[in-house]
Amino acid sequence: MSERSERALAKHKEGCNCSQSVACAYCDLVGLDETQARRIMGGFGLGMGCMEGTCGALSGAVVIASLKLSDTLPDGPAKKKQIYDVCGQILRAFQEKNGSVICRELKGVGSGKVLRSCDGCIQDAAELLEAALFAPDGEKEGGA
Secondary structure, rough: OOOHHHHHHHHHHOOHHHHHHHHHHHHHHHOOOOOHHHHHHHHHHOOOOOOOOOOOOHHHHHHHHHHHHHOOOOOHHHHHHHHHHHHHHHHHHHHHHHHHEEHHHHOOOOOOOOOHHHOOOHHHHHHHHHHHHHOOOOOOOOOO
């Protein structure tokens, strides 16, 4: 487990939601302070606004990836494609590993079959983000 994914898990144990946990573990690498990261990601818990949609840990990873890759407003078509490609790569790898990217499915709401714990989702999202964008040169899977 990477130091950043351990940091994300520690943030969760401190009371951050899943999205805040991932975002806070990487926020310094994209010029965001932790207070800002917590505020931005506050509404993404429990699958965005408690609606049990897309996993909050993945939402945190997507926000950090977007901040890392975006350099202008508005981003041009090539930059948008890069952002979408990297974020899609993270989400596809997460889905392949866990069987879903949807919070309620991951938690087994309705089915009773838990696919992945919140801590597991946080760890996976953090490690996929790191592999895509923050691994040392030569170890990155895709990205900048």
